[in-house]
Amino acid sequence: xxxxxxxxxxxxxxxxxxxxxxxxxxxxxxxxxxxxxxxxxxxxxxxxxxxxxxxxxxxxxxxxxxxxxxxxxxxxxxxxxxxxxxxxxxxxxxxxxxxxxxxxxxxxxxxxxxxxxxxxxxxxxxxxxxxxxxxxxxxxxxxxxxxxxxxxxxxxxxxxxxxxxxxxxxxxxxxxxxxxxxxxxxxxxxxxxxxxxxxxxxxxxx
Ligand code: 5GP
Numbered sequence: 716x717x718x719x720x721x722x723x724x725x726x727x728x729x730x731x732x733x734x735x736x737x738x739x740x741x742x743x744x745x746x747x748x749x750x751x752x753x754x755x756x757x758x759x760x761x762x763x764x765x766x767x768x769x770x771x772x773x774x775x776x777x778x779x780x781x782x783x784x785x786x787x788x789x790x791x792x793x794x795x796x797x798x799x800x801x802x803x804x805x806x807x808x809x810x811x812x813x814x815x816x817x818x819x820x821x822x823x824x825x826x827x828x829x830x831x832x833x834x835x836x837x838x839x840x841x842x843x844x845x846x847x848x849x850x851x852x853x854x855x856x857x858x859x860x861x862x863x864x865x866x867x868x869x870x871x872x873x874x875x876x877x878x879x880x881x882x883x884x885x886x887x888x889x890x891x892x893x894x895x896x897x898x899x900x901x902x903x904x905x906x907x908x909x910x911x912x913x914x915x916x917x918x919x920x921x
Contacts, residue, residue, distance in 0.1 A: 719911055721749070721808040722901055723830050724815045726894075727823045728838030729868035731850035733884045737838060738817050740891045748898075749807045749814045754780065757795040770800075788818065788825035793863045797822065813898065819867075820874040827877065834901050836894065837878035841885040 728734050742750055754770045756777050765771050772780075777796045781789055789798030799816055807814050816826065826833055840846035850864050875881060880897050884890040901907070 719811055719907075721810070721812040721814055722898075722907075723804065723808060723826070723833040724813060724898065724901075725823050725826055725833050725835045726815060726817045726838060727820050727835070727871065727874075727878070728884075729840065729846060729871040730819075730864040731846050731853065731868060732838045732840045733849070733887065733890075734817050734838050737884055737887055737890045737894070738815065740887050741815075741894055744891060745895065745898075747812065749812045751799055751804050751807075751814055751816050753816075753818065754786075754789075754798045754800060755795055757797075787829060788822040790819060790821040790825075792819050792821070793860060793867060799826075820871045820877075824874070824877065834880070834897065835878040836880045836882060836897060837875050838890065839872075839875070839881050839883045841883060 726734060726738060738750065742748060752766065752768070752770060754772050754777060756772060756774050757769075759765065759768070759771055763769065774796065777789075777798065780786060780798065780800075781796075785801055786798040787801045787804055789796060791797075797818065799818060799822065804814050804816070816823075818826070823835060827835065840849075846868060847865060850861055850868065882890050882893045882897075
């Protein structure tokens with residue numbers, strides 16, 4: 716709709732549930748969506764690119780950004796900082812494009828305070844056993860880190876109640892379809908449309 720602000724979607728879910736894979740598949744289908752690239756202090760994994768997967772920064776750089784209020788939210792996760800730069804999200808929403816954040820739950824709860832109109836989607840594994848296997852078989856992390864990620868996954872699942880939607884990631888294309896359906900429904904919500912047309916309805920056009 717003309718002049719409409721974009722909607723902020725927040726995608727969370729436990730480590731290993733396949734958030735990154737689903738998000739990439741979603742963006743291939745829907746190039747109009749905008750992805751907010753996060754800042755992190757963790758080391759790049761093989762194949763990850765600066766400015767594509769993350770903005771890889773030092774601890775000092777991230778701490779300066781925190782002090783200057785440059786993040787919508789940030790969190791420490793398994794020993795590293797992760798944060799969402801504010802400027803990109805605000806500018807993109809103001810241009811009318813929907814923005815997706817792929818972030819863990821502590822950060823999502825901070826977004827909820829600042830953007831209560833955001834839409835919170837929780838990606839859920841087909842089963843907890845499967846989640847455990849995926850975290851272990853990723854094989855990019857040491858044993859200690861895997862243990863921490865499993866603990867973190869349990870804590871994250873406990874936070875599911877704070878989300879608006881739950882999408883089970885049994886098959887990537889099905890999970891993408893479900894998220895697309897959520898995006899479409901959110902654009903048809905009466906409150907959003909009423910807000911948009913309030914002025915026109917109060918005028919003498921009809
Ligand atoms: P990974 O190291 O596997 O890329 O990410 C670890 C966790 O941090 C994932 O749950 C990922 O969604 C989350 N994450 C990525 N970017 C951000 C961010 O900007 N803020 C927060 N709070 N979490 C993030």
